[in-house]
Amino acid sequence: MDRNEHEHVIEVTDLRRVYGGGFEAVRGITFSVARGEVFALLGTNGAGKTSTVELLEGLARPASGRVRVLGHDPYAERDAVRPRTGVMLQEGGFPSELTVAETARMWAGCVSGARPPAEVLDRVGLAGKTGVRVKQLSGGERRRLDLALALLGDPEVLFLDEPTTGLDAEGRRDTWELVRGLRDAGTTVLLTTHYLEEAEGLADRLAILHEGRIAAAGTPAEVTAAQPSRITFELPEGYFLGDLPPLGELGVSGHEVDGRVVRLRTRQLQRAATRLLVWAEGAGVELRGLDVRSASLEEAFLGIAREASAAGEQSTEHKEYAA
Template sequence: MNTDDHVIEVTDLRRVYGGGFEAVRGISFAVGRGELFALLGTNGAGKTSTVEVLEGLARPTGGRVRVLGHDPYAERSLVRPRIGVMLQEGGFPSELTVGEAVRMWAGCTSGSRPTGEALELVGLGHRSRVRIKQLSGGEKRRLDLALALLGRPEVLFLDEPTTGLDAEGRVETWELVRALRASGTTVLLTTHYLEEAESLADRLAIMHAGRLAVSGTPAEVTATQPSQISFELPDGHHLGDLPPLGPLGVTAHETAGRTVKLRTDALQQTATRLLLWAQDAGVELRGLDVRSASLEEAFLRIARDVKQEDARRQDAPQQDALDKEKAA
């Protein structure tokens, strides 16, 4: 993709809070026009700290950020009218009706959609006269989304848009986000729901402790993790009856009773060899399940690996000191 097509560019971004805590530790990524990019991460990973900089709400401590070619903090007046921000809390007085809140916000928004249209988009058309305090948690999230959509934004920032929605509300929001993306809106989404990112994102990044652990398309990210084959061996057969696991392409295995789980980085090759063996040996592999890693598995493993790596780094100087002490 030509870098001119990048609507969001983040280069070596750092954000340090007042007390000296470094929440974002030099991250880089870019989002192309019309792309949906999801930022995932463990609790406290630094997602909100990053998105606030992109929204122009905070100044980066280090690095460079561009949204629609401008510095979102220093050139806020150029960027703000062209972006939509769905905050985690809309912050309107709860005595206002839905219609009043949307009209008030529309008054501050250049080129606003008709307020009824924004409410219809999020399925709140019939709730215009209801006070905000009477809305359910899910309806409040939809109102936040309606406000973000008022200015027909070119770039939409969605911070956990479906938190508090029931399954139906979540699917409706996903359909709306897909429709916005199809009409050319660039979307940056943060979410705790991995299936949401898997289902919506063109590309995604997983953040942990202020750094990007991995980024790519959902397929690329899951491909970094081993696939799994599981089955049950019939009575009278044991793991040792299988051909040697190494040449089969198996990187790890576990058994529980008759159930065997194999991990492999070469799913097609391992599955083919296993099935050929089963056919030749006349063995029925009951409950056979062959699948690539899900994004959830990839996420959990990446988070665990990064934590182990951090712990190893923290222990390393102490271990070095112990080794030196022993040698002395």
């Protein structure tokens, strides 16, 4: 088995998925995930995350394009891929009359070389719930059980579809710790999430899907760096926007004025902030409420979704972003 760290464990090339009625949910996406990386697929509702993950899991055949997981086609070569991957679906769907321990034992019986169920249940914080029927678990506990079942086979690649949906803040943090631990032990993780702070804190790289296409991809820092930073302040008493240095000279690409509050957008944060402060110093005025900040992943996400929608309205062409 090749355990080369730089090996691309997941490779997706120009992947498309079309549903029965002809709806194209995945419209030609390309990305790869290296061994030991955590890769997040983000996107608005209906962006195509689950449709993509199902293709990676070998649950459906692509309309066109190529998927390789551990060097194999997960659909056509399911037997080669399945034992080395763990899958946590959005809906577990296991029999709810069984207890937690019975469910884990039953699942372990289907997995070759399974970890001891008790150990895995302990790992996800369900050691105290082994005798409880699945139907009596809370939503968050069910997600933990889903995760435990995905971990039973000690997988090289783990697919997590919205792993922390329904978990409280503590449960979410515990799951993040678990995923980090798995990553440190060399597991490759592909997850989908609606939580931007989850992607920001957990993912080595991510892709933002919008209407079946990749609208942006890279490390969280790269994706946010592509978005403008913001400077907000109150116009000093007696001053107007036109009294500031010309916004173009400040490197400002857009602005809004709301009463006396001015918001500037810039991709040259240091230059804009420095010139603005030098101007204020020279004018002997204070810029009240001054707030200077880089874009967060959330702002990047919202900005990309807005841009992509606007571009989609004007043209069917889409932007290519470097992964």
